[in-house]
Amino acid sequence: MKGKIADMAATPGKKDREDREEKRRSLVMDALIRLVREKPLGVIGAVIVLGMLFVGIFANFLAPTGYNEMSLASRLRPPSGENLLGADHLGRDILSRIIYGARISMYVSLGSSGLGIVIATIIGIISGYLGGKADTVIQRFVDGWMCIPALFLILTIMAVVGPGLVQVIVVLGALYGVASSRVIRSAVIAIKENQYVHASKAIGARTRTILVRHILPNVMGPVIILFTVNMGAAIIAEASISFLGFGIPPPTPSWGGMLSDSGRRYMLQAPWMALWPGIALAVVVYGINMLGDALRDILDPRLRGRLGRYGRGKVAAASLSGRPGRRFKRGKAAEQA
């Protein structure tokens, strides 16, 4: 450890900076390469997420009909050649509504976790980097906010601002922003004690420079993880708010809304009405979560060590105890050998 610090101190500033520049540029690339190489489940998740984005963006080209095109003839029609996934109580094609629903889910998930991460980063950096009185005051507010059940906050604020897509995005964004700020704050506190931040301060760098060049790039790991985790949570939350009647009003085809109101009412006569949006929702959230977990495995510095020392340790243990890797063929040890 001591040697490392001495090394860093001895390295000329310019070369050091170039190295870091190199590393910074390749963070995303590096993560992608490792994702494809090591995390098949993460790749499945990524494919699902990209699929949702694709369907959401090109919904108007992909959907056979409009999302609110009613026809009495096809009322409650089971899945068939004409309506691949059936039709609902107003004769609207469910496949089309699910395709347009992907767009709504895309707005909700990207919008609210994007807003959330911006809020979280701002609060986290101010609170973590400045510390002192500002930190104390901000943290008491975050504490208070986190003590109140999220569902109560969501429902109350939704009742105040009224139902609607934008409202849902803003409310969820604010909620995730405050909740995630803790993670960013602790990451910032850990980073600001690093030698290179002290060095940067010593040569007279402005606070803004330190924040932008040193702190921000180093919290990118938690930021990406939080972003994906919140994406999944936002889709579920939107569905739950719509279920309780405070969410996105009809006829907008949100998956949650399709499940909750008419979907529940006609669950006996037309189970497909609640089945398909439920499956779409579950698959997409599953994909987002799997992608998020894979990214966490890759980006969390505490989980570094590519193949895991566990495997190596096990080989050593096995050979010492005279059982050469019998039980470990399945694991990483086999791959490494």
Place this chain on the structure above:
Amino acid sequence: MRAYMIRRLLLIVPTMFVVTLIVFFSVRFIPGSTIDLMVAEMAGTSGEEVDRDALERALGLDVPVHVQYARWLGVWPQRDGSFHGLVQGHLGTSLWRNRAVLSEILPRLPVSFELGILGLLIGLVVAIPIGVYSAIRQDTAADYVGRSIAIFFISMPTFWIGTMVVIYPSIWWGWSPSMELIPFGEDPVGNLAQFGLPAFILGMYTSGSMMRMTRTMMLEVLRQDYVRTAWSKGLTERTVILRHAVKNALIPVITLLGIMVPILVGGTVILEQIFCLPGMGRLLIECLTRRDYPILCGLNIIIAVFVLLINLAVDLTYAHLDPRVQYK
């Protein structure tokens, strides 16, 4: 240690103050007033004209909001000159039922409590084995299957699973959950049967995040030097994992308990609604639609106190379990 505890207890005061601010003012911003709802209902039932101002005065809603807040806190005299508020330990009176808020909430507390505790237990029982196992078999088929199961359950909204579980058995087998609460004292088996399904759904829902945390912590611990030392001593896998790794990996999972409480409350709101359990969650929704401000505030104050105390307890046990942690 004592100084730490005193400081932590003192910190609860400003946090609770923030909670009262958020809770009190957020519900007042909801459009539509209680008075309007009441006048409409009274006109509907008795057909008489109601004196709005008298009603407003009787409920104490005639003064400006900040005065109402100060009175509710107990730092401003009530109309009769007495101090009667949160600081003195009073949560106020329900606007609709004219009963003390506490006596409205207390009978519902055990219902939500039982549901939450059962859910949490089921969640832990599912989450920890899966988390540990998928960490020691990272990136193998076992890891993928185990995690997929746990993640699958947080990928579906609880209300959807809940509705399916209520509707389909009632069609297929004519079985439906009881509409009346079965008290544990009278019929323990019936009570557990009634809570079983919602608690299971809640447990599966919470298991996802706990499984994740367990797995991450295990992965981190498995890279520690002392685990390598344990391996190199020639200990069996069982000993290394159970005695050295799991014990340490589970400590941070305890902190999740504090974070879990508000999430559990959110889950119970929806499940109580579906399974007709008369708990705090249902009260919350009822009072939100009827704008019963004192009950809403009271509920959130009680939940917040719970959360704060559990967090404090978690932090105190934390240091007992992890000797590296020191109170500062």
